[in-house]
Amino acid sequence: MKAILIIVLLFIFPLYSYAQSKVEIEERIEKKDVPLPAQQFIDSLCFSSKIKWFVEQNYITKTFEAKITANGTTCSIEFDSLGKIEDVEVEISWKKISEDTQGKINEQLNTDFEKHKIKKIQIQYSGKETDLLNFRTNTENLTIKYEIVVKGQKESKIEFYEYLFSEKGELENKVQFDFRNTDHLEY
Amino acid sequence: MIGLFFCVSVSSLAQSTYQIGVLPSFTLTKKINPKWKVNLNIQSRFSMYKGEFSNSDTFQEDRNYILTDISALANRKIGLNTSLTVGYLTRFRNKEQHNRLFQQFIISNKYNAVGLAHRFVTDQTFRPNQKTEFRGRYRLAFDRPLQGNKLNPKEFYLKVNNEYLVSLQDKKWSNEVRLIPFLGYAFTDKNKVEIGIDYRVGSVGDEFLRNNFWTTINYYLSW
Numbered sequence: 001m002k003a004i005l006i007i008v009l010l011f012i013f014p015l016y017s018y019a020q021s022k023v024e025i026e027e028r029i030e031k032k033d034v035p036l037p038a039q040q041f042i043d044s045l046c047f048s049s050k051i052k053w054f055v056e057q058n059y060i061t062k063t064f065e066a067k068i069t070a071n072g073t074t075c076s077i078e079f080d081s082l083g084k085i086e087d088v089e090v091e092i093s094w095k096k097i098s099e100d101t102q103g104k105i106n107e108q109l110n111t112d113f114e115k116h117k118i119k120k121i122q123i124q125y126s127g128k129e130t131d132l133l134n135f136r137t138n139t140e141n142l143t144i145k146y147e148i149v150v151k152g153q154k155e156s157k158i159e160f161y162e163y164l165f166s167e168k169g170e171l172e173n174k175v176q177f178d179f180r181n182t183d184h185l186e187y
Numbered sequence: 188m189i190g191l192f193f194c195v196s197v198s199s200l201a202q203s204t205y206q207i208g209v210l211p212s213f214t215l216t217k218k219i220n221p222k223w224k225v226n227l228n229i230q231s232r233f234s235m236y237k238g239e240f241s242n243s244d245t246f247q248e249d250r251n252y253i254l255t256d257i258s259a260l261a262n263r264k265i266g267l268n269t270s271l272t273v274g275y276l277t278r279f280r281n282k283e284q285h286n287r288l289f290q291q292f293i294i295s296n297k298y299n300a301v302g303l304a305h306r307f308v309t310d311q312t313f314r315p316n317q318k319t320e321f322r323g324r325y326r327l328a329f330d331r332p333l334q335g336n337k338l339n340p341k342e343f344y345l346k347v348n349n350e351y352l353v354s355l356q357d358k359k360w361s362n363e364v365r366l367i368p369f370l371g372y373a374f375t376d377k378n379k380v381e382i383g384i385d386y387r388v389g390s391v392g393d394e395f396l397r398n399n400f401w402t403t404i405n406y407y408l409s410w
Contacts, residue, residue: 026336115267157221158221158267184330185302185303187216187228
């Protein structure tokens with residue numbers, strides 16, 4: 001009985017740890033290595049800029065991502081392992097978020113950290129594939145969320161976090177990143 | 188800025204000397220707590236060839252050990268992206284020992300895949316029977332992974348350092364510019380090796396330009 005309990009705990013612990021921190025391996029891949037439905041989705045959007053494909057893997061899932069930079073705006077389109085669209089993320093500035101939502105996000109970050117700096121903001125669209133195909137012109141039927149990367153200091157410790165807020169600024173998820181070592185840049 | 192750097196050095200080739208060599212370095216960094224880090228660096232220089240750009244007959248082998256630097260630094264985080272460092276370096280060259288104190292202010296940032304670090308340094312060098320040399324330095328360093336947007340273990344990255352130095356000793360000013368492109372490999376996030384060409388061009392008084400090309404091999408270990 002004791003042995004079974006230990007084995008169960010050994011399985012649960014890595015999953016619990018994963019929920020607290022984000023560990024992903026991202027690799028650049030060729031278009032031909034991407035599932036066909038994902039290729040077809042991107043082709044139908046007719047981007048004029050270069051499309052870079054990546055595969056992201058963590059302990060549990062594998063996703064495919066297309067990244068496009070057009071007119072200074074970066075857009076990431078994420079697909080599941082079978083190539084089914086998951087969401088579209090577009091990098092935006094803080095000013096593009098409504099004042100009410102900004103207030104709620106700031107409230108949350110001020111609660112979580114002594115000091116913080118927003119490093120990246122993406123507006124995230126999810127919904128039906130047919131609606132996502134029109135994300136550039138019509139977002140009416142899409143669910144909107146904000147994914148925000150924050151560098152925050154709490155109790156003298158500085159870490160990176162990825163937050164997910166609803167359109168109204170309610171916290172939906174928060175994961176800690178691995179802190180990137182920069183010794184080779186500084187010394 | 189880099190273009191200007193090359194224009195200045197190429198236009199002055201007629202009056203300049205060069206030295207080619209190897210510059211291996213080993214950097215150990217230990218994080219004491221979330222605010223403090225200590226760092227130990229050992230670096231040596233070996234010359235291989237030397238000559239003058241204006242006269243190809245002057246090219247000659249020059250296989251010599253030149254010097255070894257040992258430095259120790261204490262680094263304190265003062266903000267989310269900023270830190271202050273104080274350090275001491277001792278240089279062993281031609282049976283002499285030189286001592287240097289230095290102070291650094293570092294701003295490091297990450298923009299998607301690109302890492303950027305600005306380093307501002309002041310240092311004071313003490314040599315036997317010479318007046319103290321004072322230097323001001325600014326270095327811009329950037330890196331980016333060569334596979335994907337995030338540097339994972341067992342992946343390569345590109346790093347470029349561009350540094351500007353001014354020096355004052357005994358009322359004489361001199362300056363130097365350095366440009367160092369590196370190819371790096373991360374065994375892990377805290378264990379990296381880099382190889383690059385460290386090109387330095389500096390004025391020696393008003394007489395001539397000194398060019399150095401060092402094949403640089405850096406090894407970084409942090410824990």
